[in-house]
Amino acid sequence: MVNDPNLFWFGCVLWLVSIWLIFSLLRSDEAKSDKENDTAAEKRFQAEAANEKIEALRQECLRLREELQQQSTQLKAEFENATFSQLQTLLTNYPSVRKMTEAKPDLPAKNLVALFAPLDNVLESWGYERIGSAWEQVPFNPQLHQPDTNDITEGELVYIRFVGYRDGSRILSPAKVSRNLPISPPPK
Numbered sequence: 001m002v003n004d005p006n007l008f009w010f011g012c013v014l015w016l017v018s019i020w021l022i023f024s025l026l027r028s029d030e031a032k033s034d035k036e037n038d039t040a041a042e043k044r045f046q047a048e049a050a051n052e053k054i055e056a057l058r059q060e061c062l063r064l065r066e067e068l069q070q071q072s073t074q075l076k077a078e079f080e081n082a083t084f085s086q087l088q089t090l091l092t093n094y095p096s097v098r099k100m101t102e103a104k105p106d107l108p109a110k111n112l113v114a115l116f117a118p119l120d121n122v123l124e125s126w127g128y129e130r131i132g133s134a135w136e137q138v139p140f141n142p143q144l145h146q147p148d149t150n151d152i153t154e155g156e157l158v159y160i161r162f163v164g165y166r167d168g169s170r171i172l173s174p175a176k177v178s179r180n181l182p183i184s185p186p187p188k
Contacts, residue, residue, distance in 0.1 A: 131164035
C-alpha cells in the first residue's frame with residue numbers, strides 16, 4: 001500500500017467534491033421540480049381564471065339575449081297599441097258598415113268592404129278579439145259595452161252598433177251599444 005499523504009488528501013478532496021456535486025445536482029433537480037410545479041400551478045390558475053371569464057361572458061350573453069327578447073316583446077306590444085289607436089275608428093266602424101251593406105246591397109259601399117279584409121288578418125295576428133258582432137243582441141255588460149244613453153241597466157238586452165276590441169282581459173275599446181238599431185236588422 002502506498003502511504004503517500006498527498007494521495008490521502010487528494011482522496012479526501014475528491015470524496016468531498018463528489019458529495020458536494022451530488023448535493024448540488026439534487027438541489028438543482030429539486031429547484032427544477034419546484035419551478036415546474038410553480039409553472040404548472042400558474043398555468044392551472046390561468047386556466048381557471050380564463051374559465052371564470054368565459055363563464056362570466058356566457059352569463060352576460062344569456063342576460064343580454066333575455067333583455068333583447070323582452071325589449072322585442074315590449075316594442076311589438078307598443079307598436080300594436082299605437083297602430084290600434086290610429087286605426088280604432090276605422091276598426092270599430094268597419095263591421096257595422098259590412099253589416100249595413102249586407103242588409104242593403106244597393107249601397108255603393110258594398111264593393112269597398114272587401115278591401116278591408118286585411119284588417120281582420122292584422123287583428124287576428126295580434127291576438128285581438130272583437131267584443132260582439134255588429135247588430136248582435138246581447139245582455140248589457142258595463143265592463144264590455146259603452147251605452148248610447150245612461151239609463152241602460154246591467155243585463156238589459158241591447159244591440160251592438162259598433163264592435164269593441166280586447167287584448168286578453170284588457171279592453172282596448174268597449175263595444176258601443178243601443179236599445180235599438182238605426183235600421184232594421186238583416187233577414188236571418
